[in-house]
Amino acid sequence: MDALEFAVDYTTLFDVLTLIVVLSFFVERALSVVFESSLFIGWYNPGTKKKPAPATEAEGEGQAPTTKPKKKGIKELIAIIVSIVVVYNIGFNALAIVTKNPHVSPELGYFITGLIIAGGSKASLKLFGEVLDFRSDAERRRKEYEKNNPQTS
Incomplete structure (x- = not known):
């Protein structure tokens, strides 16, 4: 096997990485x-539902709100x-393109490329949400609720 077969074409690599970032x-x-x-946040993180208040204070001791x-x-x-679904x-x-191997299983290539893009979207979510503080109003309310009610998060 020729070692030059695995030489990296940096132009192609840059193009693939750029497309991965854009798709992410x-x-x-x-x-x-x-x-x-609001609908997804309410379903995903339903928050705290308090139990009905006890008739006497003695009955209520030791009862925590249900979450x-x-x-x-x-x-x-x-x-x-x-x-x-998008890469398919x-x-x-990306696997076939970077390795210059058209015989790479398309299913495997799409799966791995999709995982990379999903991981990149999680990183960009952190960038937008936590570093740059770009959030919707519903997301801001959820974060504020979690901050004020740490027992429910």
Whole structure:
């Protein structure tokens, strides 16, 4: 096997990485419409539901408010599915392009490329939401609620 076969074409690599970053931003911004909606936030993080007040104070001792847990992992799963569907529909197999190997399984290439884009969309979500503080009003209210009620987050 020739070692030059695996030489990196930096122009192609730059083009692939640029498309990955752009698609990550597209997926993140598209999903932010869903993830930052009041309806999704209410379903995903239902907050605290207080038990009815006891008749006497003695009955109420030791009772904590009931909480419904967040639905962990659902945002990531949705981002992965959307990313894989996007790369499949546009035929973007970064693995085959970078390795210059058209024989790479398209399914494997789309899956790995979709995972990379989903991971990039999570990174851009952190950039927009936590570093640049770009959030919807519903997301700001949810963050404020979590800050003021740490027992429910």
